[in-house]
Amino acid sequence: MPRKDADRLSLILLMTPLLLWLVLLILLPHLGIGYLSLREKVAPRVYHFSFANYIDFLHEPIYWNTLLRTAWMSILVTVLTLFVGFPIAYYIAKVAGRRSRAALFLLCLVPLWVSDLVRAFGWMMLLRETGIVSGLLQWAGLSSGPVEMLYNDVTVIVGLVYTVVLFMIVPIVSTLDGMDNSLIEAGYNLGGSRLTVLRRIIVPYAMPGIVAGCIIVFMLTAGSYLTPVLLGGKNSMWFTEQIYDQFITRYNWEGGSTFGILLLVFTSLVVWAGLRLSGQNLATTVAKR
DSSP: OOOOHHHHHHHHHHHHHHHHHHHHIHHHHHHHHHHHTTTTEEETTTEOOOOOOHHHHHHOOOOHHHHHHHHHHHHHHHHHHHHHHHHHHIIIIIISSSHHHHHHHHHHHHGGOOOOHHHHHHHOOOHHHTTTTHHHHHHHOOOOOOOOSSOOOOOOOOHHHHHHHHHHHHHHHHHTTOOHHHHHHHHTTTTTTTTHHHHIIIIIHHHHHHHHHHHHHHHHHOOOOOOHHHGGGGOOOOOHHHHIIIIIIIIHHHHHHHHHHHHHHHHHHHHHHHHHHHTOOGGGGGGOO
């Protein structure tokens, strides 16, 4: 077999699993959901092609208010995760030694060893009225009675940041790894302060990793279900809960599909706006990570 044909066959064999994964698990399900969202039920087992589901969504303020609230909370979680993850990523990439880097990465991976459900219940054990934190506050005399820390936005945000921080650290570390330390030294030699070097040299160089991390964290947060529901309770008001309610509780697959498509479109628009504001594109961020 000629070498050119052998290379082509190798490429096909390598790409086939990826293409099957993209088509069978991403493309076809989304096409199916899009098709369901355009069906209007006019009688039992009788459907018409229509945009009625989208119109009904716009006529219900609680639905689009929940979508906007989810987007705003997801952006807040993304920003907080960046502030938490960037110093850790910089320390791992530029300060820590080889053995320390491995240990720090291992510590960052620990939360992923258990499922989202177990992590959420762990937070509930810590923050509930009879939990560890409440007991410590009472033991220290800082509280005269049990303190309930669950079922509020702050708890949901903390739980989400804890869940997704690794997905912010890894892309930034991979970007800063390629940065020559002489650039930082040159900044100091030219009289730059730590803040100036950070603002003028380190952050611009790490921007592709920062944007990639923000995209991943935002999409994961907006699509999260267990953490907002378990830690936020009835006050969670998360859009994925609305989707679950349409599919499972009301058995309204057309409405649930509509909500899923709207969440995908809305989050994609937010990501696009973020890329435009940062001057980045997918080719220089996610595609290179």
